[in-house]
Structure formats: C-alpha cells, structure tokens
Amino acid sequence: MSAQAATEETTQVFDVVKQVISFLFVIAAVAAFYYFSEILLLYRVLGLVTVVILAMGLILTTGLGRNTWAFMLEAKQEVRKVVWPTREETVRTTLLVFGMVFLVGLVLWLLDMFLFWGIRLLTGQG
Numbered sequence: 001m002s003a004q005a006a007t008e009e010t011t012q013v014f015d016v017v018k019q020v021i022s023f024l025f026v027i028a029a030v031a032a033f034y035y036f037s038e039i040l041l042l043y044r045v046l047g048l049v050t051v052v053i054l055a056m057g058l059i060l061t062t063g064l065g066r067n068t069w070a071f072m073l074e075a076k077q078e079v080r081k082v083v084w085p086t087r088e089e090t091v092r093t094t095l096l097v098f099g100m101v102f103l104v105g106l107v108l109w110l111l112d113m114f115l116f117w118g119i120r121l122l123t124g125q126g
Contacts, residue, residue, distance in 0.1 A: 015062035022055035029055075 029051035033044050059065040085093070 022058045
C-alpha cells in the first residue's frame with residue numbers, strides 16, 4: 001500500500017472520530033442543559049449554543065464538513081443568479097391564484113349541493 005493511500009485512510013478514520021466526538025459533545029450538552037435545570041436558563045442556553053458552535057467548527061474541519069461548506073457557498077452563488085419576479089408580477093400571480101381557488105371552491109360547492117339534492121330526491125328523504 002502506498003504512503004498516500006495510508007494517509008488518506010488515516011485521514012478518513014480521523015474524520016469519523018471527529019464527527020463522533022462532535023456528536024457526543026452535542027448529546028452531552030443537551031443532557032447537561034436538562035441536568036442543571038436549577039441554573040438560570042440564559043446560562044444554560046448560552047452553554048448549549050457554545051457547545052453546538054464548537055461542534056460545528058470541529059465538523060467543518062472534516063472532509064464532509066469542507067464539502068458541505070463548499071456546497072453551501074455554491075448554492076449561495078446560484079441563488080444570486082436567479083431572476084426574481086417584480087412586485088407587480090408577484091401581486092398579479094397571487095391574485096390570480098386566489099381567484100382560481102375561489103372559483104374552484106365555488107364550483108365544488110355547487111356540485112356538492114346538487115349531488116346532495118339529487119341523492120335526497122332519489123332516496124325519498126327530501
């Protein structure tokens with residue numbers, strides 16, 4: 001086995017260890033949050049948030065974390081390329097949707113009313 005393959009395998013194992021440690025830190029922080037319930041809520045929340053941020057920082061040092069961060073940056077760039085509709089287009093489309101929903105609701109209500117009337121007539125209840 002070459003030295004590069006051994007280094008990559010060691011790095012992958014080390015990444016998994018860091019991920020497991022991060023997960024355990026978060027679990028321990030949540031458990032401590034409830035265990036120390038007599039301490040002021042503000043301090044418990046600050047402690048929990050601090051541990052979660054540290055765990056996320058540790059995760060970002062792994063290969064998976066770097067790939068996830070790169071994906072998020074690329075997604076942010078893609079969102080900037082989207083051509084968003086103008087306010088007028090948005091309002092017009094929203095009103096059209098409301099109108100169609102009202103129209104379909106009215107048609108379904110009328111259909112239900114006439115079917116109910118027909119069933120009552122056929123069964124002799126009306």
